[in-house]
Amino acid sequence: MLVLPNGVRHFPGFLDSDEQEALLADIRAVVTAAPLYVPTMPKTGKPMSVRMTNCGPLGWVTDKERGYRYQDTHPEIGNPWPPMPERLLALWEAVAEYPHPPEACLVNYYTDTAKMGLHQDRDEKDFAAPVVSVSLGNACLFRVGGTSRSAKTVSFRLESGDVVVLGGEERLCYHGVDRIYPDTSPLLRNSGRINLTLRRVNPPTAS
DNA sequence: GAGTGGCG
């Protein structure tokens, strides 16, 4: 495990190729049940370059009219999100250092030209839980800054099977994807990248 | 309550 200058934890090669294939099979089943859709920006309706879906009890969605939010159904087909695959719950348990399961797994599909601007994950009510990110398929150039937009950023390459954890002081760090490196992983037949983002949305209820 | 885009 590597700790970057800004404190973000990076686990290179956390998943071996068999584990990546097994996880990809789980995600293919998720996408069959809950198709990828084109998210749009609040107010402007401008489409984002990534395609999205979710699994787990809650999913992160955005559209022109209602903006960024979590909801328990797919915005286009209206069905509940498919369940969180067991191996993602196990991955969370292995790296999150947090005693409650994630409620949402956002599936982002990047074509080789897709990007994600610098942003914070701040639509959750529980910032005590970390954000856990899993990379599959082509490599990307990932940028992480501090908790203000103007803080200096560091960039590094994420490969298929890598896991990144934003937790503790780094939970609200700005981050984004500047570039996909085409033809750098055979996992998706060299076509694009999948990022899985596991998040806790609500604080655990006392029980 | 806007915003994870876009440009030099």
Added chain:
DNA sequence: CCGC
């Protein structure tokens, strides 16, 4: 690629 990174700062604005």
